[in-house]
Amino acid sequence: MFETLAALFFAHVLADYVLQTNTMVETKDRALTLALHTLAVFVTAVIATGSIDWRIATLAGIHLLVDIAKTVWIRKRDDDGINPYLLDQAAHLLTIIAIAAIAPTLWANGIWAREFGNGGLINATSWAPKVMLLIAGAIYTTRAGGxxxxxxxxxxxxxxxxxxxxxxxxxxxxxxxxxxxLMFIAGQPAGIGFLIAAKSILRFDAASNNAKAEYVIIGTLASFSWAIAISILILTINNGLNGTALLEIIPPKD
Structure with missing residues (x-):
């Protein structure tokens, strides 16, 4: 399951944050834009898993419905803020998790695992899902967080x-x-404290202006919270790939 989950998450990040341009985001209410984006969701998932399966088509279809719902929300409520964005991403992630649970062998039955897995010369099964997960996590933490x-x-x-x-x-x-x-992936989350201290010192001048100080504090806490939450999510999936305790953040010492 976790190999499939990693591959589908990688595909989602590519479709939403690499292949989707600013113009596509701004014209999401157009049928052609929605069709192109849905096609990108389907193609990236097929390539990432190495499988052409009706459940991937279902994933793309649900992605389309979620995007339409978000567009309607924004148009009717005139609200393109944090709420529709978080609901949109939560729906996409839950869909990915559900598809991975329903079809856990998408990766195992895919071309990459069949051709290069099972102890073969390249043995893609052992490293490819982890590489996709780490790359997707880096993009999702930085770009999606932005x-x-x-x-x-x-x-x-x-x-x-x-x-x-x-x-x-x-x-x-x-x-x-x-x-x-990087600190979470390296197993050194305690280093975040030094990052907070360093930013506090560098932003000390903001304390002289209440509005500026509050703006910086809110933005910093939001940025840190997103990065920590996504890092824990990535580590959880990675632990699943390794067959270790899912919520283990710091590896035990030998």
């Missing part, structure tokens, strides 16, 4: 620091989420 934090901070834009580098805050967010992800 969209989440940006949508959350939209209503607080008046408190944003005015004297800053162009896209400086976005780059800081990408770097801090990336560092948190």
């Amino acid at each position: 969209f989440a934090v940006g949508k959350l901070m939209g209503p607080f834009a008046e408190g944003a620091p005015k004297e800053s580098l162009p896209a400086g805050g976005m780059m800081i967010g990408l770097l801090e989420r990336g560092l948190i992800y």
Whole structure:
């Protein structure tokens, strides 16, 4: 199951955050855009799992329905903030988990596992799902987290620091989420404390302005929370691939 889950998650990240352009996001209410994006969801899942299966088509179909529901939500409520974004991603992830549970052998029966697995020369079964999972986790932690934090901070834009580098805050967010992800993957989550301390010192000047300080604090906590939550999710799936306790964050010492 976990091999299939890793492959489907990798496909989802590619379809939503690599192959989907800003223009496609802005024109999601058009039938052609939805069709192209749904096709990308299907094709990436087929390539990642190495399988052409009706359950992958079902996954793509549900993805389409979720995207339509999100578009209707945004249009009717005039709300393109954090709530529809989180609900959209939660629905996609739950669908991926459900498909992986219903069809756990999608990866095992796929071309990659059949041709290169089972102790073969390359033995893709042993490493490919882990590589896909780690790459997808890095993209989802940094890029997807950037969209989440940006949508959350939209209503607080008046408190944003005015004297800053162009896209400086976005780059800081990408770097801090990336560092948190690396610390978790390396089994050193305690290092996050040093990251918090360093940012607090560097942002000390914000304390002189209440609005700016609150903006920075909210954005930082949101960014850290996203990175920690996704890192734990990735470690849980990775533990499943390794056959260890799912919620084991720090590997035990020998």
